Amino acid sequence: MALSRKTFLRVLGGGVVVAAGAAVAVPRLDAMPAVAVEGWRGPAPDETDPRRRALAWALLAPNPHNLQSWAVDLSQPDTIVLHVDAARLLPQTDPFSRQILIGHGCFLEILAMAAAADGYRAEVRLFPDGAWALDKPVARVTFTGLPGIAVDPLFAEVPRRRTAKGKFEARALDPAHKAALLAGHAASALPLVIVDDAAEVERLRALAIAGSEMEMNTHRTHKESIDVVRIGAAEIAAHRDGISLKGPMVWALRQAGAMTPAKAMTPGTLAWNGGRDYVMAGYASARAFGWITSADNTRPTQIATGRAFVRLQLAATALGVALQPHSQTLQEYPEMAELRLAMHRQTGTAAGATLQMFFRLGYASDPGPSPRRALNGFVTV
Template sequence: MTSRRKFITILGGGIIVAAGGVGTWAATRDPARAREPWEAAKMLEAGTSGDPRIFALSHAILAPNPHNRQPWIAELSTPGEITLYFDTTRRLPETDPFDRQLTIGLGCFVELLVMAAAETGHRADVSLFPDGAPQPLLDERPVARIRLVADETTPRDPLFAQVFLRHTNREAYDTARPVSAQTLDGIAASVRSARMDHATGAEEVAALRTLTWDAMEIELRTYRTMKESVDLMRIGKAEIEAYPDGIGLGGPLNEGLELLGLMDRQAMLDPDSMVFREGMKAQKVQFDTAMGFLWLATPGNARADQIAAGRDYVRMHLAVTEAGLSLQPFSQALQEYEEMAGTYADMRSALGIGENETLQMLVRLGYGPEIKASPRWPLETRIRTA
């Protein structure tokens, strides 16, 4: 293991400078094995993988989802059918106390599955919550039964071409490049059920930067919500490849900071620590470089509404990718826990959310740098065996 003396840290700027042999070490820190499910899906040719369910599922597991929990389990015991379940071990009880966000993630999974099935000439007939829609939490009942029916008239979705390019981009965006309202108006056509709206004006964007950062500060300074995130952090190549879910903090910079003791999990939870303060600075860059905002609202908040919001969200994200833009969810102000209640109400007011509507997703937009895909568990780990 590389010695701490091999690193020079400039705390104010959060910069690590490699010395000696560290450059060689740094070149080996990419957790490429955790991205293998993306490569496996790319290698599949529609109609040649035997069971079309495998093609569909290989793409569905690439869906965006909160904290990268990947909360899906598929059962294939009935030929031609996929029964989708929620993995109850993957809850976010502090920041998602009613499983709303996780249900949206399952909706993203369903939409990519339907799109992928169409690529093989199959119509996906989706029956949601066939044994009832569980409240207030998801349970072990099926989320959906999906029957794949051979049907060459099933239209292929042009957004499918963006599946391998769609990534959540948490880097700083280019503040010299404005986001066009006209471009976002065009993206609205990708949404089928939810109401999509956007903000690109300088004053609107500045106000939303402030409000979304206020919400993030609440989450970071509330011990139990911050601890939920810290407990899901995977720091460095070894952790990410062993547990390809949660919040991946990979690369030589993060591993170097850990060697220096600057990624100490207990210190991350202490608002008085230098580690906490530097983490706040690093995250605020995301908010300060938001160049536009998009949001989705549904007329209700039943489980079916949440699934529909997820299906629309991944379609919107694919359309954003097609337009050359980057996107990152800012979900903090939408979360339903006590400490967030005031900011939650302020955000609804700022975005003009109707009395009976539910604000399901809010994202920042901009032009970001090219990034790599996020880690995924291999498909075989997400299929239930008898």
């Protein structure tokens, strides 16, 4: 089967298989396996441990490349000790694990929300054994029963939260939604900016695209992403993590031998070109960008960034606003240094400050939940 680049993009965006020149709708072929997303139902009805009930929600947090780099120790009563899973890092694109720690902040925020919804106060003590390293915990969380504790209204949005990676609708960000997101974030010490001026959006878009191009054209950084791509329902069900490629189009491309990790690593192939074009179509559809900065880049600040970001995304979910992070131009590997500096200048990030999160905002259909591993896979003790 010979597929054109245009056809590749058409099937990549919808449930069709192209065969003998005809498009055939087969929407359930190679669909997301139910086992991969069962975690989005929350804790098991018969789960009695409040820590495990809260963890069942926390593992739905956003995180880099959907690696789910969380490891928890439940050996102490009423306590969760949170670690980074050293086998689930991004050493090429996140050499200092800044993004990984942001993902842990997202996890801790939802954990605290879930505990409160269950009648418990979750007291979070960061880096209890000193400065963070892979052999030291990120946090120790102590659960204390507290009847009547306030439930955060954003907690209701946790099972509805999504990261829309495809094209956004061709409409501007509603000014009322922009104002609500800014107002909701105002309590955070980390500045949030949302830009929807067309000229400024275009300048930011150009830098974001350049960052993605740099990552894709740097062999080791592109490979880091390709290594965690799960192609087809069987791979997704086996791993329940990473970047999922599924559906009729993926099935068709696999049958044609056009969708393999090797092809995706090779510039000029249909898989490489089509994948690039799909990512760029997302950038092209953005009508607004936002970012979160910090005065420093300490480990506690990275955790705070995650906690603030997931609250922002949950608030966006409540408003029907889609939000997708674009981390490429923020990454700290040498080849990205010039573009990272340009993005700092364009966003007005002060010298010595850190641009922690950059994302597009808009409106999109529900892409469905991302895979999650089973809770027991996160528990080390």
